[in-house]
Amino acid sequence: MNRRDFLKTSLGSAAMAATAGVAEARPNLEPAPQAIGMLFDSTLCVGCKACVTACKTVNGNKPTIVGEDLQWDSARDLAPETFNVIKVYTDGNQLTKDSEVDGFAFEKRSCMHCVDPGCVSVCPVTALVKDPVTGIVTYDVDACIGCRTCMTGCPYNVPQFDYDNPFGALHKCEMCNQKGLERINNGMMTGCAEACPTGATLFGSREALLDEAKKRMALKPGEVYNYPRGDVRDPSSYHEKAVPEYRQHIWGEKEAGGTNVMHISSIPFDKLGMPPLGERSFVSISESVQHTLYSYMALPAVVLGGLTWLVKRNTDGDDEGGEQ
Amino acid sequence: MADTEFDFSALEKRLNVSRRTFLKFCTGVAASLGLGTEAAYAMAEAVADKKKRPPVIWLHGQECTGPTEALLRSEQPSLEHLILDLISLDYHQTLDAGAGHHVEELKRHAMQENKGKYLLVVEGAIPLAQDGIFCKIGGQTMVDATREAAENAAAIVAYGSCASWGGVQAASPNPTGAVGAPQFLKDKTVVTIPGCPPNPANFIGTVLFFVTYGKLPPIDGKGRPKWAYGRLIHENCYRRPHFDAGRFATEFGDEGHQKGWCLYKLGCKGPETYNNCPSLEFNNVGGGVWPIGVGHPCFGCSEEGTGFNKALFSLSDVKTHTPPNAFPTIDSREDASSATVTTAALAGAAVGAALGASAVAGSKLGKKESEQE
Amino acid sequence: MSEHYEPLQRRVVTVPFVLLGLVALVGLYYLGVRFVNGMGAVTNLNGGFPWGIWVVYDIVVGTALACGGYALAVTVYIFNKGKYHPLMRAALLASLLGYGLGGLGAIIDMGRWWQFYNLFLPWQMNFNSVMLEVGLCVSAYIIVLMIEFSPTVMEKFKAEALQARLNKVLFLVIALGVLLPTMHQSSLGTMLIAMGWKVHPLWQTLHLQPLLAVLTAFTMGFAIVVWEASLSSIGFRRTPETHLLSGLGKIIVGLISVYLLIRFGEIIYRGKLSLAFAGDLGSLMFVIETALFVYPLVVLLSPKGRENGRSLLWAAVSMLLAGSLYRFNAFLITMDPGQGYSYFPSFPEIMVTLGLVAIEIMVFLFVVKTFPVLPRDHQPAADAKSAA
CATH class of the missing domain: 4.10.480.10 (Cytochrome-c3 hydrogenase, C-terminal domain)
Incomplete structure (x- = not known):
């Protein structure tokens, strides 16, 4: 059994077994009532990187320059100045798009805006918050102490700390809705979804996007489908395309409690770099443990009481230690 | 091959171009094909040598004659001269001065005379529906004309998108059942020069290659010369x-x-x-x-x-x-670090120092205890 | 009570002290670079490994190595084994220094250190966060350790009235000094749960993480007391305290047995045993780590092993390495945040950590030589006068 399989299969049962008799476990969080999200359809992505450029423009991020020779944005992965990047999966002779064997496929990397976000759960100072209405995971630079626990708690390695700046901060996609930008609040869509020429990055409510994704799953490969672009609830335009052979898997529907940014593709998601996640979020387990131990500080208080009594008894008549 | 060895004077007269222009043209074509100067001279020589000029049978099917028109209006110096003189155009329905049964007779004669040596150029689609009645020349359907001409052709070139894969008339609903030459002549190798209209340079380059080397340039699965459509x-x-x-x-x-x-x-x-x-x-x-x-x-x-x-x-x-290299792979990361000799040695030394101190202490401790006993 | 302890009346500035000072200077230089040019200038941290040795050694392992005070406090005050009292002050000092280093490590590793106070603002606190609990507990425990250690200082400056007042409430502080490490040492384990799939399955024990973390910390606490006492007796040429330490060896045996039982129980129960023999880095580290846990168990099981100062010391060293490796493995070595990520500390990064350790040792040496920390030597070794 390899590590990935192990984690996938045993996570749920293992979690259950160990909680027995402790306390009621905290379940996964539920999606926000008006959760905003995006749907990335890898089969529609043509690798134009319009979303990467749009993201940098909208968020005012500088291009990632590699060495002195490449004077254009060549971000390799998420970085403090890169909230969104298109990566490629390749295999063999790389001839066929969206083919697992001898093919290639594009994959978007950006904040998934988890329904049960790890970063939000682990942040000690509430610098990361899941918006109660839109479900967008936002960042408060004035609260952040730079401990980077969020980076360890994120299953997707999304938050990026600016190590090269002595007064650096954390950087991640906030769905173009951070203070000063607030595109969502102003009725606009995310920069990447707006720029996408094929509708590979589709904007909308999580609910509508999930419906759209399920609709695509049900389509027969080869038949022509009118793919929407822009906002799935009110598409700016459509384009016709033959339906590819989708994997019957909507990443983000259930993974670790689900995500607001969902992915569909023709390639298995582990090949596209998605982590081995079960349905239960890890932070729901850690919070269960933590709240079992520290519920209203009752247990520590009782323990402290007992300890105090013991120490008092053992130090009485002898200032510093027990009986010799 | 040095150009002095070759006499271009006859050619200059025949084609009405300067030697310099002619060589420039040949070099250009050779370069397009990805060939060197030597090939350019070989081509120049092949063109200049009258005996090497292959006879060409040029058929028109369902089309607008765009490919021929494009060829005639090419901007390169005296291209039409080159085209008309580098090949022996024995039959071409648009350009032939004569007409009627006389020309048809000449075509059959030329094909008979140059059996296995002539180049067949197909321009336009071939309608297959209802026994090919949608396109007839001189009482002969395009189907029959193509089959007849292809029989003994040394090489077949489908010139233009119509001839290559059917073109506009093959688009749905395709009432005439139009197909391109490769789809009709399934058992023959057909070089295709698609385009609507096709670029004459792609045609000339391919034909020049054939004239020079007596074989066709490398082609892809759809019969397209790789040098032009790669x-x-x-x-x-x-x-x-x-x-x-x-x-x-x-x-x-x-x-x-x-x-x-x-x-x-x-x-x-x-x-x-x-x-x-x-x-x-x-x-x-x-x-x-x-x-x-x-x-x-x-x-x-x-x-x-x-x-x-x-x-x-x-x-x-x-x-x-x-996919271009500019795309990062899934596992490409910013700032991944690995151990260097220095850092590994330093980490080892730190652990070693702690262990060493313990070891010294341990041995001393043992000694001291044995002294006490 | 003052007759129990006395300062070592020795020269503070010795050759080892100077050498440590040099290491500390190099570390401080790079620390300066870190604050001027940012962490990227000195560390190898990246998006997948946001925590390097500054967190994993200075805080996660360092505080566990500083659990001597905690372990002894439990033994002396909770289980009422007063005979170990002579070891108390040195252990408390080492704990204070270890935790101080941890706190300092946390600040230097904090990307936005000037905002650290947000951790203590109730309206900023996130009570779901394990990190918050660790941060608050460690901060509180450093204060507790200071109070616990303060009688030594008061004794030195003869502040007897103050000391008498403190003694009246010291029991409460001592109780806190037992509770707080239990809380945050277990939380260091809980932190691994949230890291989820990135933690190697052999170390991802989910609900058992806090228990295993506190068990290893506790065991390491006893081991470090043995180690320090042994090294002190050699370094300062004092009578070995083997008779006291062998008792601690017994406790270590019990703790390791419980630990191994839970650890292997979990692995077998969840069917992960095959991973231990997978032949990869994870399995190799697991085998080494287990061997380091088993060695002290075997050695200390026999009374002969426990009563021999040398084997006791080696068992303690093995235990310290085992516990440290357990944490290093879980947090760093076998951690896999995804394809393409790798981390190994940079030269400056290691030097900063070594510098901090050097400072810790220097302060320890200084304090034991000027403050009444070590128990009075009843049987001075023959060569005590000429010792360093």
Whole structure:
């Protein structure tokens, strides 16, 4: 059994077994009532990187320059100045798009805006918050102490700390809705979804996007489908395309409690770099443990009481230690 | 081969071009084919040698005669002369001075005389429905004419999209059952020079190669010479950097369009069309005059299943042979670090120092205890 | 009580002291670079490994190595084994220094250190966060350790009235000094749960993480007391305290047995045993780590092993390495945040950590030589006068 399989299969049962008799476990969080999200359809992505450029423009991020020779944005992965990047999966002779064997496929990397976000759960100072209405995971630079626990708690390695700046901060996609930008609040869509020429990055409510994704799953490969672009609830335009052979898997529907940014593709998601996640979020387990131990500080208080009594008894008549 | 060894005077007279212009042309064609100067001289010699000029039978099927017209209006110096003189054009329905049964008789005679030596050029689609009655010349259907001419041809070239894969008349619903020459002559090798109209340079280059080396240049699965159709328009397009940077024209006349950004969103078929338009431009007209050059999305005229088949402004599939290196792979990361000799040694030394101190202490401790006992 | 302890009346500035000072200077230089040019200038941290040795050694392992005070406090005050009292002050000092280093490590590793106070603002606190609990507990425990250690200082400056007042409430502080490490040492384990799939399955024990973390910390606490006492007796040429330490060896045996039982129980129960023999880095580290846990168990099981100062010391060293490796493995070595990520500390990064350790040792040496920390030597070794 390899590590990935192990984690996938045993996570749920293992979690259950160990909680027995402790306390009621905290379940996964539920999606926000008006959760905003995006749907990335890898089969529609043509690798134009319009979303990467749009993201940098909208968020005012500088291009990632590699060495002195490449004077254009060549971000390799998420970085403090890169909230969104298109990566490629390749295999063999790389001839066929969206083919697992001898093919290639594009994959978007950006904040998934988890329904049960790890970063939000682990942040000690509430610098990361899941918006109660839109479900967008936002960042408060004035609260952040730079401990980077969020980076360890994120299953997707999304938050990026600016190590090269002595007064650096954390950087991640906030769905173009951070203070000063607030595109969502102003009725606009995310920069990447707006720029996408094929509708590979589709904007909308999580609910509508999930419906759209399920609709695509049900389509027969080869038949022509009118793919929407822009906002799935009110598409700016459509384009016709033959339906590819989708994997019957909507990443983000259930993974670790689900995500607001969902992915569909023709390639298995582990090949596209998605982590081995079960349905239960890890932070729901850690919070269960933590709240079992520290519920209203009752247990520590009782323990402290007992300890105090013991120490008092053992130090009485002898200032510093027990009986010799 | 040194040019002094070769006498161009006869050629200069025959073609009415200067030796310099002629050699320039041959070098240009050779370069397009990816060949060197030596090949250019070989080509020049082949053209100059009257005996090597192959007889050509040129058939017209369902088409607009665009390929021939394009050939005649080529801008390169005296191209029409070269075309007419580098081959022995024995039969060509558009250009023949004569007409009627006399010409048909000449065609049969030429084919008989040059059995197995002549070059067959097919221009236009071949309608198969209802026994091919939709296209007849001199009482003979295109089906029969093509079959007859192909029988003893040394090589067959399908010139233009109609001849290559059916062209506009093969588009749905295709009432005449039009097909291209390769689909009709399934048991023969047919070189295709698709395009609507095709670039004459691609034709000349291919024919020159045939004349020079007596064989056809390397072709792909669809019969297209690789030297001309080996790459997507998208791969060589000078608007490509805009595509890579995500700068698109979204409407005709908008800011992006005015600034010369990528036309992909307007339905450009460059990403799925194999042709050398970006380097040779349309019809050798020059001056940036080809669809993408003048701000119109590529129509995909030379690509089977694209031109006349896909809506003009519909989005194309990006067929990139190998995804460009500029894409990071899934496991590509910023700032991954690994141990260096120094750091590994230092880490080892730190652990070693702690262990060493313990070891010294341990041995001393043992000694001391044994002393005490 | 003052007759129990006395300062070592020795020269403070010795050759080892100077050498440590040099290491500390190099570390401080790079620390300066870190604050001027940012962490990227000195560390190898990246998006997948946001925590390097500054967190994993200075805080996660360092505080566990500083659990001597905690372990002894439990033994002396909770289980009422007063005979170990002579070891108390040195253990408390080492704990204070270890935790101080941890706190300092946390600040230097904090990307936005000037905003650290947000951790203590109730309206900023996130009570779901394990990190918050660790941060608050460690801060509180450093204060507790200071108070616990303060009688030594008061004794030195003869502040007897103050000391008498403190003694009246010291029991409460001592109780806190037992509770707080239990809380945050277990939380260091809980932190691994949230890291989820990135933690190697052999170390991802989910609900058992806090228990295993506190068990190893506790065991390491006893081991470090043995180690320090042994090294002190050699370094300062004092009578070995083997008779006291062998008792601690017994406790270590019990703790390791419980630990191994839970650890292997979990692995077998969840069917992960095959991973231990997978032949990869994870399995190799697991085998080494287990061997380091088993060695002290075997050695200390026999009374002969426990009563021999040398074997006791080696068992303690093995235990310290085992516990440290357990944490290093879980947090760093076998951690896999995804394809393409790798981390190994940079030269400056290691030097900063070594510098901090050097400072810790220097302060320890200084304090034991000027403050009444070590128990009075009843049987002075023959060569005590000429010792360093």
